[in-house]
Amino acid sequence: MLSDIDRLRRFNRAVTREVGALDHSYLGRGRPLGAARVLQLVTAGGTDVARIRDQLALDSGLMSRLLRALEDEGLVETGADPADRRRRIARLTPTGAAENAAYRAIGHLAAETTLARAGRQGPALLAAMDLIATQLLHDVTEIVDADPDDPAALICLAAYFQLLLDTIPGLPAEKLPLPLADAPLYRLPQGAFLIARSDGLPIGCASLRPLEPGVAEVKRLWVHPDARGQGLARRLMVLLETRARELGYQHLKLDSNSALTEAITLYRRMGWIDCAAYTGFPADVWMEKPL
Amino acid sequence: MLSDIDRLRRFNRAVTREVGALDHSYLGRGRPLGAARVLQLVTAGGTDVARIRDQLALDSGLMSRLLRALEDEGLVETGADPADRRRRIARLTPTGAAENAAYRAIGHLAAETTLARAGRQGPALLAAMDLIATQLLHDVTEIVDADPDDPAALICLAAYFQLLLDTIPGLPAEKLPLPLADAPLYRLPQGAFLIARSDGLPIGCASLRPLEPGVAEVKRLWVHPDARGQGLARRLMVLLETRARELGYQHLKLDSNSALTEAITLYRRMGWIDCAAYTGFPADVWMEKPL
DNA sequence: GACTATACCTGACTGTAGTCAGATATAATT
DNA sequence: AATTATATCTGACTACAGTCAGGTATAGTC
Known part of the structure; x- marks a missing residue:
């Protein structure tokens, strides 16, 4: 009925919609997506800016600007890495930690909704997700x-x-x-x-x-x-x-x-x-x- | 080890990366993503513009502009629906059909690569994808x-x-x-x-x-x-x-x-x-x- | 035949992601 | 000490997605 390719396409459509919906819900906090993503990767203990940039595959210019915007909002503070003063480390302020938690809560809620909707198929759904993630992240x-x-x-x-x-x-x-x-x-x-x-x-x-x-x-x-x-x-x-x-x-x-x-x-x-x-x-x- | 939520997040990361890579590969044909997506939904036999707009959840203004760009490129032709002359129907020109096939080939190749990489786990991968798509598309x-x-x-x-x-x-x-x-x-x-x-x-x-x-x-x-x-x-x-x-x-x-x-x-x-x-x-x- | 609803179009506009060249400070190398 | 490499920043720019108000043609309704 559906070829392998069609099945894969159907999967793509389904998850694109789902991920899109999650991204959109992040916008509810009045911040563009890029900034929200960066904020979610900053920890209270401090995270290397280079590492975040790497994980999100951002241009250094863009990264710098996003970080500056978060600083202007009073959500993060940056300082030089004592081990290598060229590198910078971003750290959450108390306000930033609260905002970070808010994003976590949104993601948490979305995940719970998905699992609740799956009902008794929840464990099967998670097992299927593990399999797919393991395959796709193979490299x-x-x-x-x-x-x-x-x-x-x-x-x-x-x-x-x-x-x-x-x-x-x-x-x-x-x-x-x-x-x-x-x-x-x-x-x-x-x-x-x-x-x-x-x-x-x-x-x-x-x-x-x-x-x-x-x-x-x-x-x-x-x-x-x-x-x-x-x-x-x-x-x-x-x-x-x-x-x-x-x-x-x-x-x-x-x-x-x-x-x-x-x-x-x-x-x-x-x-x-x-x-x-x-x-x-x-x-x-x-x-x-x-x- | 990983909580249910973490497992879901991991899945999200994996598929976001995968879908992003596919989107990026569509850009190789020198057309913005929006136009590429619309073109992929137009058939040689003719497709309702409203239907495409609906499927991609596009604003009618944006849709109109994308369609016009494709027309200027000579890839599609639009005409009034004989049954309701307010509605428009988009149809692929021969050039458009070739371009459409090129996008299909890109998607096809990406899908085959994914399946080939999965090797003997391919059927399990597809079964997992079916399960997830069925759950997510439940509504x-x-x-x-x-x-x-x-x-x-x-x-x-x-x-x-x-x-x-x-x-x-x-x-x-x-x-x-x-x-x-x-x-x-x-x-x-x-x-x-x-x-x-x-x-x-x-x-x-x-x-x-x-x-x-x-x-x-x-x-x-x-x-x-x-x-x-x-x-x-x-x-x-x-x-x-x-x-x-x-x-x-x-x-x-x-x-x-x-x-x-x-x-x-x-x-x-x-x-x-x-x-x-x-x-x-x-x-x-x-x-x-x-x- | 007047009115309302609809499907689509046009023009003007905004915000965001993303790129690039060059500047600055620090680290590593010779 | 001079040179080269690295990490980040700044400013200028582009393109794309998306929104909105208002316009035109057609269809349906009273």
Whole structure:
């Protein structure tokens, strides 16, 4: 009936209308959209002007003018960055903080309306939005170091363990340690915990911990279903291997389960080879890779 | 980690960027966006100016000017509507048709890039887009009369029959007649076939056919899963009852299966009551309603 | 046939986004 | 110390979207 292209066009029309309506509602506060957008990105603690300009992709001249208008209104104050006095930092005044909160409230209300309208389809709607945002923001997915006790890390681990439970037959739920009992091992200088974030949302992780002298173990490689098929697991692994090399390891090992076919295929493609068993159930595949 | 609101905001950012990129690519043809948008809505066969203006929510002055600019470029011709000489109809010239095709190609390319980037997640991406568009366009869902052999009707019926197969235990696939063997019965003046469309996409149907003198039968009520929970089934039924009344029927009947709990709950809420069996398997529920 | 409503057009105007060239201050490099 | 690069600012400019009041032709109504 509708071709793929038509379906995409229909989606575009729908969200254009929705986003347009939100933008229009921001105008209710008597300020042009550009200024409103800038104001929403300024924090009470202070935000780099360059960062805001970057995020909104604004010309430096325009940015300067918008900021000046907000200053004239008494909503923000700017000062030089002490670390580099060419750079400027914008900070909300109390009035500005109130105005900022007002914009937040508008957005909040619009979001709530959308979710309320969806009713019992709300969770499905949000899941669909996550999938689309993850796909569209694919190119800005960033991989960062995190602490193994970080909330984002716990989210990834919980999803990872759930995946294991769903995939490996006969795995008892109580065998999964959360939060990680061995968290310190994943911290510098002996280990690492990498998280992939797509505009804030954690969508993947991979970690490294010491095993024997000169040998580290790769643990808990996970990628959100929405983000699969785009080479994120490979990116995580490449980065993890680099990190292991930097930490002075000469050798990597990992254990896995044969039910996790996708992961094992990836390991083989990246040059991992089977090795002797060094752990027990639920592991039934053991691999290694010299660095 | 991210609240519902944050997830919605993230989605907004992602699609704003995407739509913005598409808009920007339209500028490549050296025409302002407004004119480009209007041109894309003009067809070779002729399109009502009022309709375009309505769809783009343009001021009549602005619309007039944009159209004049396109005329000056030799892309469109306008003439009076013979039925109402106050109204104007815009038609593409050969040059205009070529230009229109160029815009289509740009959009097509952008859509294909998005789908290609999604790779094996493409179908999931499109399904997510359909869900979101259906939710956001909820308020513009329209119900129209259709022919039972219309492609959109066949799509609805195929989905309906698939639903039956998935829901009713022991139903053999070959028992489902498609296209409808009794199609003529669903046409005026004895029957009706209603389709719900959300910006072109068929998302629901309901139909009526004669059963006995003065009695019509309601058949094949279906609503797409994306559109459930928003009262669309009720809207379809209300409209169907009105239509039955207009066609001179005094009484309605229907048969269903007890596995279709949602539908049966709706029928009861709308005043239908159980009646004597008048068909066989797969039906095991029979209801009627006086008009 | 007069009146009112409608569809569209024209001209005059406004506010905003966005661009560009050049100026100024600070930082980094040689 | 001189040079080059970077971050921001200022002023001048353009184009585009959008609004409004008033005008003309046609259609519908009493």
